[in-house]
Amino acid sequence: MKQKETLLNSAGIDLNIEELGDEHVAFSHDTPLRGDAFEMDDELKMELIEKHFKEIMYVLGLDLTDDSLKGTPKRVAKMFVKEVFSGLDPKNKPEAKLFENKFRYKEMLVEKDITFYSHCEHHFVPIFGKAHVAYVSNGHVIGLSKINRIVQYFAKRPQVQERLTVQIGNELREALGTEDVAVILDADHMCVSSRGVKDNSSSTVTSFYSGIFEKEDQKRNEFLKYLELPR
Ligand SMILES: Nc1nc2c(ncn2[C@@H]2O[C@H](COP(=O)(O)OP(=O)(O)OP(=O)(O)O)[C@@H](O)[C@H]2O)c(=O)[nH]1
Ligand SMILES: [Zn+2]
16 A cells, blocks of 8 residues: 555655645544554554654754653653553553443432543643543443543543543443433643743633433533532
8 A cells, every 4th residue: 555655664754744644534533533544553653753753852952862862752752652642543442341230320420530631732732630521321331440541542642622522422422322421621731821821720621411411401500510519
């Protein structure tokens, strides 16, 4: 396949972004990924990122023979592929372990204050905050930690908060087989606080409501009330 050859040859560093940009696939709820995004394995991705990051550091004038700096391109490459952007790759998607709702639990379940770390796709600096999730069982209940894992999986992508919110909401609807899902994210954007406008007191709140949470004010208010409960 020609594109793959282009990618592999680009280990020589002549990445032609225009040429690679034709094939868009709406993959994993709309993160704009190319169709060939996973034809390269992680090893090659890390090799290429290391090489490019070395060039960025060089251009900035940094001395890459310095013993504190020389490992940085490799560290950054590993951190991008294996950690902070590992949620781009569907192979890292967590399995949503479900149990039968034998206990006949009929009310909403709320998991609040789920910590997440993401990165703004415009500046590649951190977004971090709390996610609050609610759902009403449609016959199955999900292992609690899987909710955290779903939040973290979608957070580990270059993101905007709106998309992250919708991706988490849609994934929970799908995994749980219910429309009755609510998600709120409350986050700090380092691109707003540490640079640019430098506002470190604002936070950004986004929400996703479907099913009864969309239709019934009462359910939505109940969810919001639980978020105010002291711990
Ligand atoms: N809607 C939305 N915007 C975001 C998010 N994260 C960062 N942004 C904004 O994306 C915008 C990018 O705008 P640009 O004007 O191209 O970037 P910039 O010149 O660096 O802008 P400033 O941040 O204002 O200095 C900024 O206003 C950011 O605050 C997000 O999750 N959602
Ligand atoms: Zn930003």
